[in-house]
Amino acid sequence: MNTTPATDTGGTVGPGKVGPGIVGSAAVDTVIIGAGQSGLALGYYLAQQHRNFVILDAGTRVGDAWRSRWDSLRLFTPAKYNGLPGRPFPGDRLAFPTKNEQADYLEDYASRFHLPVRLNTAVTRLSHDGRRFHVTAGTQRWTAANVVLATGACQLPKTPGFAAELPSDVVQFHSHNYKNPAQLKPGPVLVVGVGNSGAEIALETSRTHETWLAGTPSAEIPFRHGRTAARFFLPVVRFAGMHVLNTNTPVGRKVLPKMAAMATPLIRTKLADLRAAGVRLVPRATGVQDGGVMLDDGQSLPVANVIWCTGFTEAYPWLDIPALPTNWREQQHRGIVDALPGLYLLGKDLIFAAASETLPGVCRDAKYLAKRLAATRTPQHAAEVQSELAG
């Protein structure tokens, strides 16, 4: 196993003013934006290739995307699937780690393989001059031949517009900001969205608060989630998500476009569990009426708290490349953005397979991208990067 530190030029931003508002810049071969599991998995492979790269992350600690999720969250995937290349997840392989255990694993991984992660570095602009990318983070800038967008699939919390019409005394959060029931005030809770987040959070709030769960229930996996499933059934689900439902198979090409509009089936919490816990399942929330939340069947719920479990959208507000067509995100194959050589995506929903956003999928997609990056690295290109570094 190669644990040699990657050439760490990415962090050594040179001194001297190099442009308006920029106090340091460096040339690297590849910038990875995001040090979550995607960015780290790719970093592992690029370090093995002795490439000159840097991983930029807005967070203060590696693993914060996991740490910031709600307190009681455990992963749906068992430990045996949660490790990154070169380092299996430690401990019981059939256990479902807590979100903090997963976060700490990622932090340890970055440090163990000496990955060149720059924390507290939020990318504020990504541009392209026709030859090279320019990545700006505050007063620092990196020039690169390749940029990998590994900023996660859960970036911008989605909330319906009518959320703003709720009276100010109603406590409301998106699942992104929900931590535990102590954040709620006394009185009923409406959880909106019957996906996995909504089902798990509703089950939790039902222990302390009267809880309604609004939405159209998703399908359920046809077995009970747990150790037995981790041993016998989840391997089948993993196989299907990795090897059957991907863009290389006829069935994958047929099903994946439809999956984008479909809800993920409920994995751990079943509708029967919710009913048994006293959660009342109600139709979709459609608006606000008389200070309450109006439902699809016309009734209005007098809520004290609302938790929006209404999903996320990908967002790249800092992407400033006018040459990219508006549908550039759809024009990609296995994370390679066709419209602009050198631009890559990793860890995003369905970029290659149904599992592309999960830990096993990310690891495979990272390996593929690393191979592609190796193949596109001509001696001339390597020499150019070296000369820019020397200059």
Ligand SMILES: Cc1cc2nc3c(=O)[nH]c(=O)nc-3n(C[C@H](O)[C@H](O)[C@H](O)COP(=O)(O)OP(=O)(O)OC[C@H]3O[C@@H](n4cnc5c(N)ncnc54)[C@H](O)[C@@H]3O)c2cc1C
């Ligand atoms: C509630 C929930 C439970 C889940 N459970 C599982 C599970 O059990 N198993 C599983 O495999 N998957 C699970 N997932 C999916 C998975 O965790 C995510 O899709 C995953 O986090 C994607 O990894 P990533 O590295 O691509 O992105 P993230 O982990 O989101 O990391 C992206 C990183 O990019 C950084 N970043 C973003 N914008 C910028 C910027 N402008 N500049 C610099 N840095 C930036 C962020 O700080 C962050 O560290 C779950 C997701 C959710 C929401």
